[in-house]
Amino acid sequence: MTRRMARLRHHLSRSWLYGLSAIILIFLVTPAMIVVPMSFSDNSLLAFPPASWSLRWYRAYLASDVWTEATQLSLLIAFLTASLATPLGASAAWGIQRARPRMEPALLLALAAPVMVPIILVAVGTFYVYARIGLVNSITGVVIAHTMLAIPFVVTVVIARLRTFDFEQMNAAAIAGASPLVAFLTIAVPQLRATFITAALLAFLTSLDEVVMALFISGGAYSTLTKVMFTNLRDQIDPIIAVVSTLLVAISILVVSLYQLLQLRPARRGLED
Amino acid sequence: MNDNKPALSVEVAGISKNYGPVRVLERVELSIRRGEFLTLLGPSGSGKTTLLTILAGFTSPAAGRVFFGDKDVTFVPPHRRNIGMVFQKYALFPHLSVAGNVEYPLRMRGIDRRERRLKIEAALDLVALAGFGERRIDELSGGQQQRVALARAIVSEPPILLMDEPLSALDKNLRDRMQMELRALHDRLGITTVYVTHDQREALTMSDRIAVMNKGSIAQLGTPQEIYRAPASRFVGEFIGESAFLPLKARDGRLAIGDVLLPAGYVDDGEPRALLVRPEHLVILPTGEPDEPMLRFEGHVHNQVYRGESHLLGVSIPDVGTVMVIGPAGGPVPGTGDTIRLGLRERDICIV
Amino acid sequence: MRPGIFRSRKPHGVMLAIPALSLVALLLFLPLIWLAVISFQDPQGALSLDNYRRVMREPAIVATYLMTFKISVSVTLICILLGYPLAYMIASLPRKWAVPALLAVTLPFWTSTLVRTYAWIILLQRRGVVNTWLIDRGLIDQPLALAYSFTGVVIGMVHIMLPFFVLPLYATLSSIDSSFMRAAASLGAGPFRAFWTVYFPLSLPGVLAGTVLVLVLCLGFYVTPALLGGGRVLVIAMAIERAAAQYASWGVAAALGITLLAATVLSLGLGWFVTRQGRRTRA
Numbered sequence: 004m005t006r007r008m009a010r011l012r013h014h015l016s017r018s019w020l021y022g023l024s025a026i027i028l029i030f031l032v033t034p035a036m037i038v039v040p041m042s043f044s045d046n047s048l049l050a051f052p053p054a055s056w057s058l059r060w061y062r063a064y065l066a067s068d069v070w071t072e073a074t075q076l077s078l079l080i081a082f083l084t085a086s087l088a089t090p091l092g093a094s095a096a097w098g099i100q101r102a103r104p105r106m107e108p109a110l111l112l113a114l115a116a117p118v119m120v121p122i123i124l125v126a127v128g129t130f131y132v133y134a135r136i137g138l139v140n141s142i143t144g145v146v147i148a149h150t151m152l153a154i155p156f157v158v159t160v161v162i163a164r165l166r167t168f169d170f171e172q173m174n175a176a177a178i179a180g181a182s183p184l185v186a187f188l189t190i191a192v193p194q195l196r197a198t199f200i201t202a203a204l205l206a207f208l209t210s211l212d213e214v215v216m217a218l219f220i221s222g223g224a225y226s227t228l229t230k231v232m233f234t235n236l237r238d239q240i241d242p243i244i245a246v247v248s249t250l251l252v253a254i255s256i257l258v259v260s261l262y263q264l265l266q267l268r269p270a271r272r273g274l275e276d
Numbered sequence: 277m278n279d280n281k282p283a284l285s286v287e288v289a290g291i292s293k294n295y296g297p298v299r300v301l302e303r304v305e306l307s308i309r310r311g312e313f314l315t316l317l318g319p320s321g322s323g324k325t326t327l328l329t330i331l332a333g334f335t336s337p338a339a340g341r342v343f344f345g346d347k348d349v350t351f352v353p354p355h356r357r358n359i360g361m362v363f364q365k366y367a368l369f370p371h372l373s374v375a376g377n378v379e380y381p382l383r384m385r386g387i388d389r390r391e392r393r394l395k396i397e398a399a400l401d402l403v404a405l406a407g408f409g410e411r412r413i414d415e416l417s418g419g420q421q422q423r424v425a426l427a428r429a430i431v432s433e434p435p436i437l438l439m440d441e442p443l444s445a446l447d448k449n450l451r452d453r454m455q456m457e458l459r460a461l462h463d464r465l466g467i468t469t470v471y472v473t474h475d476q477r478e479a480l481t482m483s484d485r486i487a488v489m490n491k492g493s494i495a496q497l498g499t500p501q502e503i504y505r506a507p508a509s510r511f512v513g514e515f516i517g518e519s520a521f522l523p524l525k526a527r528d529g530r531l532a533i534g535d536v537l538l539p540a541g542y543v544d545d546g547e548p549r550a551l552l553v554r555p556e557h558l559v560i561l562p563t564g565e566p567d568e569p570m571l572r573f574e575g576h577v578h579n580q581v582y583r584g585e586s587h588l589l590g591v592s593i594p595d596v597g598t599v600m601v602i603g604p605a606g607g608p609v610p611g612t613g614d615t616i617r618l619g620l621r622e623r624d625i626c627i628v
Numbered sequence: 629m630r631p632g633i634f635r636s637r638k639p640h641g642v643m644l645a646i647p648a649l650s651l652v653a654l655l656l657f658l659p660l661i662w663l664a665v666i667s668f669q670d671p672q673g674a675l676s677l678d679n680y681r682r683v684m685r686e687p688a689i690v691a692t693y694l695m696t697f698k699i700s701v702s703v704t705l706i707c708i709l710l711g712y713p714l715a716y717m718i719a720s721l722p723r724k725w726a727v728p729a730l731l732a733v734t735l736p737f738w739t740s741t742l743v744r745t746y747a748w749i750i751l752l753q754r755r756g757v758v759n760t761w762l763i764d765r766g767l768i769d770q771p772l773a774l775a776y777s778f779t780g781v782v783i784g785m786v787h788i789m790l791p792f793f794v795l796p797l798y799a800t801l802s803s804i805d806s807s808f809m810r811a812a813a814s815l816g817a818g819p820f821r822a823f824w825t826v827y828f829p830l831s832l833p834g835v836l837a838g839t840v841l842v843l844v845l846c847l848g849f850y851v852t853p854a855l856l857g858g859g860r861v862l863v864i865a866m867a868i869e870r871a872a873a874q875y876a877s878w879g880v881a882a883a884l885g886i887t888l889l890a891a892t893v894l895s896l897g898l899g900w901f902v903t904r905q906g907r908r909t910r911a
Contacts, residue, residue: 017717024717027710028732031790034747035739037757041750052757091648098644110645117656121848121892123865124885127872128659131666151655154648174334175367177354179428180384186355189380193371212740214851219873232742236749236855248743255739263731 035252042245064246069231074247077211077228080142084149084210085203091150092157092206093199099158100165111162115155122215130219140222148216153206160205164198197265204258211254283311283468284345284435286331291340293326300326302492303340308470313462315471315479318489319515324472325440327489331470332438333357344436355384360429360467362442366421368413374400374424375409381432399431402461419450426458430465437469443478455481476516480504488512510628513552520599521550524627531627534596536571539622549627555588557624558601560610561617570619577614591616660889667882679883689867689884696863699778699853700846703785707842710786711793712835719801730798737791741851748784748856749775776858784852789845793838800834833903840899844892864888
């Protein structure tokens, strides 16, 4: 039979697979999307699809001090986390890539630990420590904790890129008269800019979405957005949640799209990625 | 270029280096003259690249000192040594243009824009890449990238130039051509050049002197002619050019090969010795005896290799060993199994 | 060609990793050590195993362990059943289609768990989409108690854990050389046999990695059971939170935490061990 017919037959025989996969993909994607129309609902019931539409909950959100302050706080914390985690994680990735190959798995494991240990434990333990040094309910405390949680992501992203980076360039720069710092700034940074931005975005998002740690160590005047949302969902569901959720989903989509865009840029060997 | 910036000599004094338990360099002593083209030649593991690394400043030796001219640079970091270097895989900066790459050393030295532009043009001219300034690195061929690396290395008119097997990534024709161009560039600029390679042909073609290295020491230091004609040891003899080794026996205090006695003057000194025989030194003897004093052997051809410009015949000589000889140019070539008679002129006798 | 030796493996490059390492050490390991210490102390600070005795004996806590186990295993199994075909399909798609499919898996991964849990509350509640749809179709008379129940928690957690299973598995599957399957076919194996004897064994490391990851994440999970459980579903993480934050029984919370940590390490260790064994038998 012709190749076209063969391919068609191949696809048809797999139609059950395609169908099942399509259902699963819909299952994965839809829930997060429904919060968007929910935010435009006119009434306070949790009915979906909404019976009538309006912007009332957006207005309520903007009018609410609790929600807007929590949003600003979370965005600030996320920004600070990204600013701290990116240099720390990137320099760790750089150091590991240049260190003896024997050490690499051990170091990577140590830096990946925050992801593998159940977050509830880390949260409780950190709360215990913070309570004794007075860092509970503070911006500093949350930023430090979130930085620790974001570092594995930064390291993973940066180290993946560094595997294709020609480190001999740094030697060439040194011979040409550049001190290690100057060489890093003039040769490495221009080529790794996109990777650093991606890593920063991931760190930002990790902090913004983080729930469990924030539940324990943030509070009072310094409650994060996630803490306010959680308390809300547990006690009495305020329809403003739909607005906040939409906001968070929009930020997620933005970050993921940027990330994919940066990954898919034409791979000009070694150039700015 | 380089008229008011004289080249410097390089002095390697007792350099030793370990990597863990392995001794890669063993008290190496080497004096490189100003403006000389010196090649470090040896197989992998000989320590030649490690020595170059130490000259560049990327590693420090366990013992010993390095001098550039009068200055002790042993522990000076690479970015303060004011030298040029061409890396094996070029290590060009992909995010900069050709001009951007070449001007980098000048930027680091704080040279102003106008002067930089002049020097870049001069450097690109020297490497036959005039007008390539605005090109991107990934648009260039391997040979062109190599020239950019070279231009970048010399643009700041350094007194010393290091090269780490710069031609190994190129195909044969390009390599042969670049060898001559590199040598010509060296002659024109007069920079002291230290060149590392494992290709003995390259070393013979380009160098003023060659330091043949083996297992962390210099086996022999000399001009290409000295090294080729009078290898100091079996290792050097084997590494350079084609060679066959015929073990020598002692007979009444004199050295003999098979049944043939070497001329008086070649005495046995108690050490195991061999006769180094290069294919071009063996003469295929016609029937009839010529008058010239020669060592004579008789054997039979056991294989032939076609080389394009000649045939290389493998000849086994009973009780002596196997040698390679270049087949006669023009005319019939002895075939496998044929008996053949060879002669070695007295002046071509080389004992290792 | 030998690698440029000037890629000098400087041991002191590790120094750059020290700030990050110290932060992790300080904030991760120190609190855990602290917890371990507390778990072995009574409220006065003396050495005691009381906390562990309570944790092992008290029926409410034992029930919590069972519930956690039930949920984790259910979620993991469903993830395997749904995730394997999905990963398989994406791996066999040409790049043009694989990218949006992966995006569909990655996007929920990067969406806040709170947002997703909230979405499930809306979908699964009595008058939610799912129930309305089922009633309209005449499949049921009364709305099902989906939200605020065991089922709801499982559904919500499957939604969160599925990307964690699919993504590593996809990485493994996409590295399986398609020439293996063609070779099997040329040797006479039918498609099912080729799959079972060639493809499936090769995919096992990826399946194992995904399974262990999902299992470990489920054991310690907090948000979804807390919000979708409606008070009826109690998992270890919730018990820890309750003991620490609400009752300030640090000793009990610590003991619970250490047992959770032990279970996590055990699962990870088992997974690593099985992977190593598998590699040995194949070698």
